[in-house]
Amino acid sequence: MYKEIEKGICAPEGFVCGSTYAGIKSKKNEKPDMAIVYSLRPSSCASLFTTNKFCAAPVLLDREINAKGKARALVINSGNANAATGQQGLSDAREMVSLTAKSLKLEEDEVMVCSTGVIGQYLPMEKIRNGIETISKDLSADYYDDAAWAIMTTDTVRKQCAYELQLSGGKVKIGAMGKGSGMIHPNMATMLVFITCDAKVEASLLQGMLKEAVDETFNMLTVDGDTSTNDSLIMLANGASNVEISSKEDLEALSSLIKHICLEMTKKIARDGEGASHSLIVKAQGLASLNDARLVARSIAGSTLFKCALFGKDANWGRIMAAAGYSGADIDPSRADCFLESEAGKIQVMKEGFGLAFDEEKAKEILSQEEIIVTVDFHSGEYKANAYGCDMTYDYVKINGDYRS
Amino acid sequence: MYKEIEKGICAPEGFVCGSTYAGIKSKKNEKPDMAIVYSLRPSSCASLFTTNKFCAAPVLLDREINAKGKARALVINSGNANAATGQQGLSDAREMVSLTAKSLKLEEDEVMVCSTGVIGQYLPMEKIRNGIETISKDLSADYYDDAAWAIMTTDTVRKQCAYELQLSGGKVKIGAMGKGSGMIHPNMATMLVFITCDAKVEASLLQGMLKEAVDETFNMLTVDGDTSTNDSLIMLANGASNVEISSKEDLEALSSLIKHICLEMTKKIARDGEGASHSLIVKAQGLASLNDARLVARSIAGSTLFKCALFGKDANWGRIMAAAGYSGADIDPSRADCFLESEAGKIQVMKEGFGLAFDEEKAKEILSQEEIIVTVDFHSGEYKANAYGCDMTYDYVKINGDYRS
Numbered sequence: 001m002y003k004e005i006e007k008g009i010c011a012p013e014g015f016v017c018g019s020t021y022a023g024i025k026s027k028k029n030e031k032p033d034m035a036i037v038y039s040l041r042p043s044s045c046a047s048l049f050t051t052n053k054f055c056a057a058p059v060l061l062d063r064e065i066n067a068k069g070k071a072r073a074l075v076i077n078s079g080n081a082n083a084a085t086g087q088q089g090l091s092d093a094r095e096m097v098s099l100t101a102k103s104l105k106l107e108e109d110e111v112m113v114c115s116t117g118v119i120g121q122y123l124p125m126e127k128i129r130n131g132i133e134t135i136s137k138d139l140s141a142d143y144y145d146d147a148a149w150a151i152m153t154t155d156t157v158r159k160q161c162a163y164e165l166q167l168s169g170g171k172v173k174i175g176a177m178g179k180g181s182g183m184i185h186p187n188m189a190t191m192l193v194f195i196t197c198d199a200k201v202e203a204s205l206l207q208g209m210l211k212e213a214v215d216e217t218f219n220m221l222t223v224d225g226d227t228s229t230n231d232s233l234i235m236l237a238n239g240a241s242n243v244e245i246s247s248k249e250d251l252e253a254l255s256s257l258i259k260h261i262c263l264e265m266t267k268k269i270a271r272d273g274e275g276a277s278h279s280l281i282v283k284a285q286g287l288a289s290l291n292d293a294r295l296v297a298r299s300i301a302g303s304t305l306f307k308c309a310l311f312g313k314d315a316n317w318g319r320i321m322a323a324a325g326y327s328g329a330d331i332d333p334s335r336a337d338c339f340l341e342s343e344a345g346k347i348q349v350m351k352e353g354f355g356l357a358f359d360e361e362k363a364k365e366i367l368s369q370e371e372i373i374v375t376v377d378f379h380s381g382e383y384k385a386n387a388y389g390c391d392m393t394y395d396y397v398k399i400n401g402d403y404r405s
Numbered sequence: 406m407y408k409e410i411e412k413g414i415c416a417p418e419g420f421v422c423g424s425t426y427a428g429i430k431s432k433k434n435e436k437p438d439m440a441i442v443y444s445l446r447p448s449s450c451a452s453l454f455t456t457n458k459f460c461a462a463p464v465l466l467d468r469e470i471n472a473k474g475k476a477r478a479l480v481i482n483s484g485n486a487n488a489a490t491g492q493q494g495l496s497d498a499r500e501m502v503s504l505t506a507k508s509l510k511l512e513e514d515e516v517m518v519c520s521t522g523v524i525g526q527y528l529p530m531e532k533i534r535n536g537i538e539t540i541s542k543d544l545s546a547d548y549y550d551d552a553a554w555a556i557m558t559t560d561t562v563r564k565q566c567a568y569e570l571q572l573s574g575g576k577v578k579i580g581a582m583g584k585g586s587g588m589i590h591p592n593m594a595t596m597l598v599f600i601t602c603d604a605k606v607e608a609s610l611l612q613g614m615l616k617e618a619v620d621e622t623f624n625m626l627t628v629d630g631d632t633s634t635n636d637s638l639i640m641l642a643n644g645a646s647n648v649e650i651s652s653k654e655d656l657e658a659l660s661s662l663i664k665h666i667c668l669e670m671t672k673k674i675a676r677d678g679e680g681a682s683h684s685l686i687v688k689a690q691g692l693a694s695l696n697d698a699r700l701v702a703r704s705i706a707g708s709t710l711f712k713c714a715l716f717g718k719d720a721n722w723g724r725i726m727a728a729a730g731y732s733g734a735d736i737d738p739s740r741a742d743c744f745l746e747s748e749a750g751k752i753q754v755m756k757e758g759f760g761l762a763f764d765e766e767k768a769k770e771i772l773s774q775e776e777i778i779v780t781v782d783f784h785s786g787e788y789k790a791n792a793y794g795c796d797m798t799y800d801y802v803k804i805n806g807d808y809r810s
Contacts (some may be wrong), residue, residue, distance in 0.1 A: 054730030054738045084726055086739070086759035119723020120760035229727050304709065305805055312806025318524020321489050322634050325459030333459045334491070354491030355525035394799045400710055401717025 002165040002257050008144035011162035011175035012198035014040045014240030016139040019150035022131030024079035024117070024124055032150035034131040037074040037194060038104055038139055043238035045071040045112070046206035048214050050231035056083035057093040058113040059232060065097075065112050066234075069203025073111045074194060074234060075100040075132060076151050078179070082115040082123050083229040092123045099129060103136035114192050114232050116179060117153050148177040151192055154399055155181045159268040165257050167250045170243040172199035176261050180269040191218065193233045193265050199254060200239035209255040210235055217262035220298060220387040221270055233262075270388040271370075275395030278310050281373045281388055284324075288381035292329035297387035299327030300374060307392035310372060315340060315363035317349040324376055337377045342369035407570040407662050413549035416567035416580035417603035419445045419645030421544040424555035427536030429484035429522070429529055437555035439536040442479040442599060443509055443544055448643035450476040450517070451611035453619050455636035461488035462498040463518040464637060470502075470517050471639075474608025478516045479599060479639060480505040480537060481556050483584070487520040487528050488634040497528045504534060508541035519597050519637050521584060522558050553582040556597055559804055560586045564673040570662050572655045575648040577604035581666050585674040596623065598638045598670050604659060605644035614660045615640055622667035625703060625792040626675055638667075675793040676776075680800030683715050686778045686793055689729075693786035697734035702792035704732030705779060712797035715777060720745060720768035722754040729781055742782045747774035 005011050019035040047066040049059045065071055075096050082089045097111045104111075115123070148158040162175035180191025195210075214233060235258075245251050271279040284297035300306060303323035309316035317338050324331060338350035344365045347358050366372070410416050424440040452471040454464045470476055480501050487494045502516045509516075520528070553563040567580035585596025600615075619638060640663075650656050676684040689702035705711060708728035714721035722743050729736060743755035749770045752763050771777070 052727060052730035053736055054726045081723070084723055084738070084755065084759050086757070089759070119721075119727060120755070229723075229730060308802050308805030311802060314806065316524075318486070318489055318634075321459045322457060322524060325457035325634060331458055333489075350489065350525070352491070354489050354494070392802055394802050397713050397716060397797055397799050397802060400713030401719065 002163045005162045005164050005173065007141070007175065008148055008160035008162050009037055009175040009177050009194060009196045010141040010144040012173040012196045012238070012240065014198060014238050015196045016040065016141050017143050017147040018135040018139040019143060019146040020131050020134045022077070022127045024077055024127055031152060032146055033079045034077045034128070034135060035147040035150035036100060036132070036135045036139065037147065037196065039072040039236055039238040041238050041240060042070065043072040043236045044069055044201060044203040044206060045234060045236050046203055046210045047232065047234045048210060050229060052229045054084060054229050056081050056115060056230045057085055057089035058082055058115050059230060060090060061093045061097065062112045062232060065109050068109055071110050071112045071236060072238065073100060073104055073106055074114065075111060076114045076192065077128060077131070078151050078153050079117040080115060080121055080123050081117045081119045081230050083119040085120065085122055088122055092125055095125065096128060096132065099132045100136065103132060112234055114230070116151065116192055116230050119229060144177070151177065151179045153179060153181065154274055155179050155272055157272055159265060159272065161261060161264050163257055163261065165253060167199070167243055167245065167253060168247055170241060172197065172241045172243045174257060174261060176265055178265045178269065181272050181274045191231055191269055195235040195261060197235065197237040198239065198241040199237055200242070200244045201237045201254070205245070206235055206237055209258050212255065213259040213262040216259065217266040220294065220385065221266045221389065266388050270390050273390030274399045275393040276390030277393055278391040279371050280310060280390055281371065281386055283373065283375040283384065283386050285375065285377040285384040286379045286381060287383045288330060290383045290385065292331065293383040293385035295327040295329040296324050296331065296376065297385045299323045300376065301387035301389035304392055307389070310367065310391035311393045313364050313367040315349060315360065315367060317355070320374055320376065321350065331378050332380055335379045337379070339375040340366050341373040341375065342366045342371060344369050407568045410567045410569050410578065412546070412580065413553055413565035413567050414442055414580040414582045414599060414601045415546040415549040417578040417601045417643070417645065419603060419643050420601045421445065421546050422548050422552040423540040423544040424548060424551040425536050425539045427482070427532045429482055429532055436557060437551055438484045439482045439533070439540060440552040440555035441505060441537070441540045441544065442552065442601065444477040444641055444643040446643050446645060447475065448477040448641045449474055449606060449608040449611060450639060450641050451608055451615045452637065452639045453615060455634060457634045459489060459634050461486050461520060461635045462490055462494035463487055463520050464635060465495060466498045466502065467517045467637060470514050473514055476515050476517045477641060477643065478505060478509055478511055479519065480516060481519045481597065482533060483556050483558050484522040485520060485526055485528050486522045486524045486635050488524040490525065490527055493527055497530055500530065501533060501537065504537045505541065508537060517639055519635070521556065521597055521635050524634060549582070556582065556584045558584060558586065559679050560584050560677055562677055564670060564677065566666060566669050568662055568666065570658060572604070572648055572650065572658060574651050575646060577602065577646045577648045579662060579666060581670055583670045583674065586677050586679045596636055596674055600640040600666060602640065602642040603644065603646040604642055605647070605649045606642040606659070610650070611640055611642055614663050617660065618664040618667040621664060622671040625699065625790065626671045626794065671793050675795050678795030679804045680798040681795030682798055683796040684776050685715060685795055686776070686791055688778065688780040688789065688791050690780065690782040690789040691784045691786060692788045693735060695788045695790065697736065698788040698790035700732040700734040701729050701736065701781065702790045704728045705781065706792035706794035709797055712794070715772065715796035716798045718769050718772040720754060720765065720772060722760070725779055725781065726755065736783050737785055740784045742784070744780040745771050746778040746780065747771045747776060749774050
């Protein structure tokens, strides 16, 4: 039993934040580019990071800090990913942690750091230093909107949500903010997502719940097939509600809400995919294993050709089935059904492996809506999985043709 | 020792071909859409086909015929892939084979069939029947140019080549034609490629040489990450030169020329990638295994983000290294060097895992050329591999946003 509330990452008790335009982004465009999130009391933490071997300096550092399970502050910059920056990058990331810890009177292993933006350039440390000083002087539970803005790169909208959950011992709150728009592909999506929570939860328990949620959400999200160097999902739980997880039911309720929040952020990122005009949910059903279902769903959501067809509102379902065919999953084409669906209705375009005559006008109407659902059913088992994505547009190419300038 | 000659697939002795506009493509655009290639004498054959589980009806049929190793005619249509067409599709493909065999007075297991174009529509068999009748009445060794045209879909140029090779017993000739532009990704590339040869070679020997060549060429080619339902590479060797492969040197010479021809066709397809303004060669070097080298090269050539940067002539090498990082290869980022190269020169953009200051103007000049070479060297072993691709442009999205209409 949970309900949506306001205030994003500051919805849970005992969290404040702040942000500023430090000048890291080359052009001032009204967006702040640095943020700090701070728990007023000690907090447990759990995190998941990119699997990219060229991972960024902050990811290397955060992995160490997360292992101790007790971070209570995050310092984040956008505009520069601090990736492929060698020893200098690591030392810059360490300085961000150390300055933030000093400003907030914390230990250095209580601060995590995230960067997002251009790869391969050193951080402008003088600007960063000033930024940390400015922000840490003015933190408040009212600044969540600006913080959600400060972490954006090519994102066009802020991505945040918050919920209140009734547990057996009382109410707890969870909030989240995230960014991600391009270089989005499992594992994980290219993104930064931060979740705050005022329940009392052990770090190890938190880590388990987070991992389970990510496998069904962010790891099923693809915008462009490129796995980023900086993907980070960090959750802090500070216990400020004084509510403990005291039963199996509580644990399940909390775990289920974390999943819900991850799914909501996943959909927000898919909807805001670079240049996207449609968001896409692919439902793969009737597979003989979970792995097969995930392979099929992700392969279809990631097909460049189908993404282009979606942009053109063209019901080219052959590309959907081709993508299922090369997914690596064990499938029987002769049992495949395929449906296209949106607010405008639902039509079946394939039955038992070959095409049905369908109303092209109706199909165009369905594909003209914002959110499109593709369902493929192989009638070969009980497993299913959803993947999330968007279409491929002129604007994606434009945005990424000249990102650095 | 080989030299380039004229006449494409009709360069080898004893091969003729023909083509016509049968009306399969919805709009008449001066291109023929059906072709037949015919060996005047019995011929051995070798073939490789798509790994896509939703493979097209002709692929299912050709696999059977290829197993016998003795095909001597090919009937090909463009405009309709005869894929995802169920039992009707299989029976249509069989009819194409049977009509062609009858017209040419061959056995049915001596004819192979290929289709390329839209997925999920039945072949217009009345048009196909007329097409086969028309073409088989007028076959000639002079019609190779039109045949190369007849197999094109979104291709903008004909793709063919031919060579003469000196073996110990005399001269042999090999010719090739191919098509492929979108839905191009290993294994194999989306494409049809046909190779003719007048050497006397056993089918099993031919199959081995072809497989080896494909692993280094077509399987290292990616235009858009989508593996097609129809990929077929078919080679016929009719022995019309009366030259046998009589030594290890002959075998190596022939094998090496087949590789060369596959590479040439690979590069032609990459250059003509849908909407492409640049062709791309990625050289991965210094890896600890061949598999790692291939993973790295293909991952970079396939990165949507880097392909967009290439379109924008933006030296965004961070995306190159990010793609290496998520390739799945066992790499050490801290040893990575990266170079950008073209006719306009060569610059190093990364050394030992982090970015070098480089002349942005020079980089832009290099990336303004037609063919771009990206080299990454991990200094961790002796293995290397090349991958082939192109950039991602507005035109790719446009071409694929409304392909079926």
